[in-house]
Amino acid sequence: MSAFEPFEDFGDIEVIAERLLDQDAAIRRLAVIELAETASPEALPHLITAAGDVSEDVRLQAAIALAEFDGVDAAAGLARLVVDDDHSVAQAAADGLAELKNHEAGDSLLPLLDHASAFVRAAAFRGLKGLRLQHALGPALVALRDGDASVRVQALGTIAYLKLDSTIPSLIAATRDENIEVRAAAVSALTFTTQSAAAEAVATALGDANWQVRAAAAESLGRIGHNSAVEALCRTLSDDYWQVQQKSLGALGKLKANTALHRIILLLESDIPTLRKEAAAALGEIGDHSAEEALAINIDDPDPDVRKTVRWALTRLG
Structure with missing residues (x-):
């Protein structure tokens, strides 16, 4: 998962990595950029090292760089950065987690589901969604009772991507959630099925007090396909x-x-x-x-x- 051509010669990785020890944060940040441009797996250990830099600018660049890679090591680096105290760094890491495609990366995300921060829990579910891991289903169903709405929304996405009929009752229940965004996400999540019970629940949502939920319900009914x-x-x-x-x-x-x-x-x-x-x-x-x-x-x-x-x-x- 890289935007760069791996065969291009951007210089010796070890020489570039030495600049990560420079006292000037601007120089360390540029070194991170150059390491990312190599698109080489050999750059990953150095990028992960940069994830622990004292400068938030360097850590931010490390998060952006790690998002250009896929796999266990990149996921571990992003999981480390998503709990960063600097919100910009954590957000960049969360965006990177959402781009992961390697199923083995899930091992770095699952421990985050118990994190004290709702932002981190939501970011973990956001990353797990695209991985479609069966063993993420149990935690996602439990998270439908999470006290934070953003976590419930992302958990719904994780459940919906698995497309399992057994989850339909839980998704239908979520269409009655107290939060607008959760209800909208729930009616959108039900589009993978043609079951009449799902169609009825989404049709009921056409009468929701919030217009965004009604709009989501209308769109979903077109996809479900029930006359x-x-x-x-x-x-x-x-x-x-x-x-x-x-x-x-x-x-x-x-x-x-x-x-x-x-x-x-x-x-x-x-x-x-x-x-x-x-x-x-x-x-x-x-x-x-x-x-x-x-x-x-x-x-x-x-x-x-x-x-x-x-x-x-x-x-x-x-």
């Missing part, structure tokens, strides 16, 4: 927030909901160009010829994106 949600989605076409209407239009298009044609056609006259465009796109996806006249009337819409989408939809209708 039982069509009527509930139609009701959200009159939502107070256009963002919810937009996601509902997209979902109705994916569901080929021709029973929603009349309500979708009405939004071709919306004052909001984005909704006119989404309505045209939905009509094109549904492919019902009875929408052809309504689309043709709007072929000269004042918005160029809407005009383009209307013409695309008419082409879809033949």
